[in-house]
Amino acid sequence: MHRTYRNARERACDCRCPIHHGRPRSIYNNPDCHCLATCASQPMTLLAPEINGAVFLDAANALWYVPSLEPGNWDWRYATCVDMGHPQFPASTLIVDFLRETHRGLLPLLYRL
Secondary structure, eight states: OOOOOOOTTTSBBOSOOTTTBTSBOOOSOOTTOOOOTTOTTSOSEEEEGGGTEEEEEOTTSOEEEEEEEETTEEOGGGOEEOOTTSTTHHHHHHHHHHHHHHHHHHHHHHTTO
């Protein structure tokens, strides 16, 4: 069986979120969202307990931060794009480069599944 790669914007939510389940996800700060960090629609994500949350690249490759409520649950109401003035902004270039490099490195593995 051959799988074709689809980016996060094209994948449907598979985590039973009442807002996105079975549909592609385009908004990351919906207050009713219950998506997990491992949802199929969730882009490349770095879990970061040191900053009490996670950072991820959205479908447009912008870096976002989402705070953690408890292990495995995220406060999507307060998800925000990491830009000038955000506490993680000084490290954002390193994080974005890391996530992009990791994504590129993992792509060849998708075709082996």
